[in-house]
Each structure stands twice: as C-alpha cells, then as structure tokens.
Amino acid sequence: MKVLVTVKEVAELADDFEVDGTEVDDRYLEYDLNEWDDYAVEEGVQMNEAGVADEVVTVTIGPERAEETIRMALAKGADRSIRVWDEALEDPDLLDVETKTKILSAVVAEEDPDLVLTGVQAGDDAFGATGVALADEIDFEWGAVVNALDMDADEGVAHVHRELEGGVEELTDIELPAVLTIQTGINEPRYASLRGIRQAQSKEIAPKTLDDLGLDADAVESDLKLTDMYEPESESDAEIFEGDAGETAGKLADVLREKGVVQ
Amino acid sequence: MSDVLAVTEHRRGELRDESFEVISAGRELADDAGGDLHLAVISGDVDSYADTLNRDGVDTIHTVEYGEEFNHDVYAQAIEALFADLEPTFVLMPNSVNGLDYAPAVANSLDLPLVTDVIGFEYDGGLTATREMYGSKVETTVEVEGDQFALTTRGAEWPEAEGVGEADVSAFDFDPDEDAIRSTVTGFEEVGAGDVDISEAEFLVSIGRGIEEEDNLPLIEDLVEATGATLSSSRPIVDNGWLPKNRQVGQSGSQVTPTVYLAIGISGAVQHVAGMKGSDTIIAINNDPNAPIFDIADYGIVGDLFDVVPELIEQFE
Ligand SMILES: Cc1cc2nc3c(=O)[nH]c(=O)nc-3n(C[C@H](O)[C@H](O)[C@H](O)COP(=O)(O)OP(=O)(O)OC[C@H]3O[C@@H](n4cnc5c(N)ncnc54)[C@H](O)[C@@H]3O)c2cc1C
Numbered sequence: 001m002k003v004l005v006t007v008k009e010v011a012e013l014a015d016d017f018e019v020d021g022t023e024v025d026d027r028y029l030e031y032d033l034n035e036w037d038d039y040a041v042e043e044g045v046q047m048n049e050a051g052v053a054d055e056v057v058t059v060t061i062g063p064e065r066a067e068e069t070i071r072m073a074l075a076k077g078a079d080r081s082i083r084v085w086d087e088a089l090e091d092p093d094l095l096d097v098e099t100k101t102k103i104l105s106a107v108v109a110e111e112d113p114d115l116v117l118t119g120v121q122a123g124d125d126a127f128g129a130t131g132v133a134l135a136d137e138i139d140f141e142w143g144a145v146v147n148a149l150d151m152d153a154d155e156g157v158a159h160v161h162r163e164l165e166g167g168v169e170e171l172t173d174i175e176l177p178a179v180l181t182i183q184t185g186i187n188e189p190r191y192a193s194l195r196g197i198r199q200a201q202s203k204e205i206a207p208k209t210l211d212d213l214g215l216d217a218d219a220v221e222s223d224l225k226l227t228d229m230y231e232p233e234s235e236s237d238a239e240i241f242e243g244d245a246g247e248t249a250g251k252l253a254d255v256l257r258e259k260g261v262v263q
Numbered sequence: 264m265s266d267v268l269a270v271t272e273h274r275r276g277e278l279r280d281e282s283f284e285v286i287s288a289g290r291e292l293a294d295d296a297g298g299d300l301h302l303a304v305i306s307g308d309v310d311s312y313a314d315t316l317n318r319d320g321v322d323t324i325h326t327v328e329y330g331e332e333f334n335h336d337v338y339a340q341a342i343e344a345l346f347a348d349l350e351p352t353f354v355l356m357p358n359s360v361n362g363l364d365y366a367p368a369v370a371n372s373l374d375l376p377l378v379t380d381v382i383g384f385e386y387d388g389g390l391t392a393t394r395e396m397y398g399s400k401v402e403t404t405v406e407v408e409g410d411q412f413a414l415t416t417r418g419a420e421w422p423e424a425e426g427v428g429e430a431d432v433s434a435f436d437f438d439p440d441e442d443a444i445r446s447t448v449t450g451f452e453e454v455g456a457g458d459v460d461i462s463e464a465e466f467l468v469s470i471g472r473g474i475e476e477e478d479n480l481p482l483i484e485d486l487v488e489a490t491g492a493t494l495s496s497s498r499p500i501v502d503n504g505w506l507p508k509n510r511q512v513g514q515s516g517s518q519v520t521p522t523v524y525l526a527i528g529i530s531g532a533v534q535h536v537a538g539m540k541g542s543d544t545i546i547a548i549n550n551d552p553n554a555p556i557f558d559i560a561d562y563g564i565v566g567d568l569f570d571v572v573p574e575l576i577e578q579f580e
Contacts, residue, residue, distance in 0.1 A: 223376035249574035
C-alpha cells in the first residue's frame, strides 16, 4: 500500500510582530513543520514499519525554503518527497482551498496512492478543509479529525475514531482508498535521529511546477482575497499586574485569597 | 432573492448548540442579503428536531429523513440536493468537527468558494468574511469572489436563536445514491473519565505548552499542593502523555466553570477557550503580551512562568 502525506511548512508569529498591509514581515516569522502534519507523517511511517504500507511519500506546496521542513519529514522516515512550486504561486497571499485541492489532486493522479493522510488543519491559515475537499475531488472516501486508526488493508477498510467535541469519539468504518485528516495525539511523533537526518540528505525531493502537473496558472486563481490584517482589538479589561516576579505573584496571591479559593 | 441554507447538527438524539447559533448567523446574513433563511435538518428524528428548531427568524425547515446519526456521505448528498432545489446564495455550516467532515466536500462538489471558521461577515452584493490566522494572533478580512458561497461559522460567535418561529416545515424528497455511501458509523465512545472530575473543581491551575518539558511538572504540582487547587491542562500536555485525557480543558476535552481558572503558559487558542471561558475569574501567566488568553483574562501577569510560579508557591507556604 502506498501512503501520500501532505506536509506543510507553516509560519508562526514571534511574540512581538508588526503587520504590514496584509502580511507579517518575514523577520517576525518562524517556519516549522505544521503540528498536525507531524502526526500524519508519524502515522504513515508507523504503517510502513508495521508492513501495512510499503511506501510513504510526502507532498508539499511551498517554495524552496520549505525543503528544510521536508527534510525533517524525510529524517523521520518518509521515503521520498514532492515539492510543488511555481512563480504563479508567489502572488496570492492566501492560497484558497480550491487551489490546494487542484494541485494535490494532480499529484494524486501521478502517484496513485491508496491512502492520503493530511493534518486536521494548518496552524497558520487554519482552514481545516484541504483533506476533505481533496477526497471529494479525487473521489476517495474520507474521515476528518481522526485520532485512532486501525487499517484492515485486506478488507479495504480503515477503522477510525473521529474525535468529536466534549470527550466523545465516533467509531467509523471507511472504505479505501481514503483521505484521513489526522488529529494531534493519535501517536507520539518521533524526533529525527542523527542517522535519519543523515539518510534524509540522500532522499529525493522532486520539484514540480504547475506545468509538470498538467496545470496552468488558472488553477491558482483564488476566489479569496485577503483585504486586511490587523491585531484584534482586545475587549478585555484585564488588570495586568506590574512589577517583578515576586510583586506580581504577591498580587496574584491576594486575588486568590480574595476570591476565597485559597486560604 | 439571496437565500441562505443553514445546516443544523445533532448527536445521539439531541440538537447541538451550533444548530441554534447557525440560525442567528443565517438570519443575519439573510437580512444583509434580503433573502429567506432555510434550515436543513438531516437524519435522526427530524420532525421533533424541526419543532425545536422553529425559532424566530427561520422561514423554512427542510427535513431529510435518512438514518439515525450523522454520516458525512448522507449529509453531503442531502445538502447538494437541497442546494440544487433552492439555489441559495449561501450555504452556512457549523465549523464543528462534523462540519469539518462534510463542508469542504459540499463546497468542492458544488464548486463554491469556501471560507471556514468565520467570525463575522458582511454582504452588500459582495461577500467579505472575517476570520483569524496564526492561532488567533491576527484577524483578517477576506473578500470572496462568486455568486454563491459556502461558509462555516465558528462556534459560540453568534448567540443561540430563541423565540417561537413560524417556519414552514417541509419534508424533502431525498433519494441518495447508496453506492456513494462508503462510510459507516458503528458507535460512540466516551473518553476521559477518570479519578478527578475537573468540571467540578472550584480552583483550576491549568498548564499549557509553556511548561516545555515533563520534568517541569513537579513545579506545577508543588503549586497545586500549596494552594489546594486541581490540575488541568491544554491539549498538547495530554497529547504528549504528561497528563491523562480527563485533565484536558477545551472543545474536545471538558467544559469547566471554576471560580478561578489560572492559565499558565497557555496561549488561548479558540478550541481551548471553548472549554474554559465560563470560568468566573480567569487569570493568565504568559510571557507573550499578545497571547489571545489575555483577551479573556480578568487578571494577567506578563512574565516567565519559571520566575512567577516559584514566587507564587512561596506566598502559600
Ligand atoms: C479539532 C480540534 C480540537 C481541539 N481541542 C482542543 C482542546 O480541547 N483543548 C485544547 O487546549 N486545545 C485543543 N485544540 C488545540 C488548540 O488549537 C491549540 O493547539 C492548543 O490549545 C494550544 O495549547 P497551548 O496553549 O498549551 O500551547 P501554545 O499555543 O503553544 O501556547 C503556549 C503558550 O505558552 C507561552 N509560554 C511559553 N513559554 C513560557 C514561559 N516560560 N512562561 C510563560 N509563558 C510561556 C507562549 O507564549 C504561548 O502563549 C484543538 C484543535 C483542533 C483542531
């Protein structure tokens, strides 16, 4: 069985940052592997180790810079990677779900996986929609917010738990081929070993343009346009304690006594 | 007419709060656009649900009888069929876990632009939606091109609709393609019961990823000991296996309503806040002055928890 895992490099904002137009300047951004994708990669690698999968391929839509993050996924045990980028992707400040869906479905057409794993959401734009939209596009079955997975490859069924709200899980049987969006906590993502990091250097990261995938620039015409970005106005009237650690802790202790929760 | 089709949600025989919130959001949008508000109620005891959903502002409730519980294949097909019938300008769906499981498929099938997790919108012939990025650190406005749109609305952003409405209830003639139903819900499982019930606690000391390592847990346990508090946490602490699931506060954890909620090294992501915003008094210790937790806190310390917590312990020893 072949598993395709979507891997996104996401930006995190520094504690202090400034918004410039509809962007945060690069110097306030730190790039990292998307938290949810880390669990998706781990799930794929574990299936490989268990002999359920025989190849784990990652796919990333991202500029060359993303290769550092992709190497992380390779160092954790993915077999090879595909990175899609194109001049046409540089302009839109927000890639909508439809664009990502079109690109990823072209990759699926080339790779023909039996299972696609994505993260539930990306920590930066938090659309939480790509996996399920992709499934619809490629006519795979799907399951969103999966926090337990038991593959029955012979029967062609994935037995999953979907983590609902309020501590309730739904048990669902999903026919393969399928796309599953993976929730944090499903496994324990490994740290890349030194050996893994060394091996990752020689693994393939295949760059692809839209043209390579049989797409043209129309594919990335987004229906969504970011028109403004700002720090939300806080409606909070929080009283912030001033002073050094001792003083602030003293004031906090006073509040706790006042509220009667500590004697 | 610029009508709105809003999709409701239920689980194990009960309508969920999202259903009543999506009515309010739908009414707002229908008023902006000058159209009617249609509700879809799919699967389960649809007639009794329709009775309860008949609140102020709803024009028509479409009941779709098919199966007992949520199944995304059924939902997607039913919504697509309703869409073809009603030709609404907007399809509104809750940004719940189940919403995440069908809304993107619906939008993709119908070729509608999709904006998820919206916290506000405006329509004046064109649609502008407001949503957050980077873990709630920034808000954005998004202009959406198109004539018809799919939106998912964040929970608890709109009030629950009240009052008794005068909606027409209409049974929708639904003939699904059974071959396209390729998933089966086989049951439910409650998780997280355990030694302590954090929802009963009066004083919660809650820790997040800011504590960095499991080795730092004893520091917090000392604080808990010194103050007689109950220990809870955000999700990553549980994901890492440092605390059991029954300590997790939030959307997928527990809802808590203590007298005091002390959030230490917790950023205040929306899914966390969903579980603790009902606390009487919220206090946050965080070294990031922009952390969203300060937006809902009553008191705050902007500082390093490793400096503040030892001092706090000293106050009670
Ligand atoms: C479907 C779904 C369901 C979810 N359900 C839940 C849920 O039930 N509960 C939940 O909590 N999350 C849930 N999440 C995850 C949620 O989105 C966040 O990822 C999570 O709440 C973040 O936890 P955190 O605040 O501990 O970590 P972070 O967001 O990483 O925040 C850590 C904070 O600690 C601060 N900090 C770091 N070092 C220090 C220091 N030395 N001193 C003081 N402060 C410091 C940082 O400034 C930061 O603000 C869910 C997500 C999804 C998609």
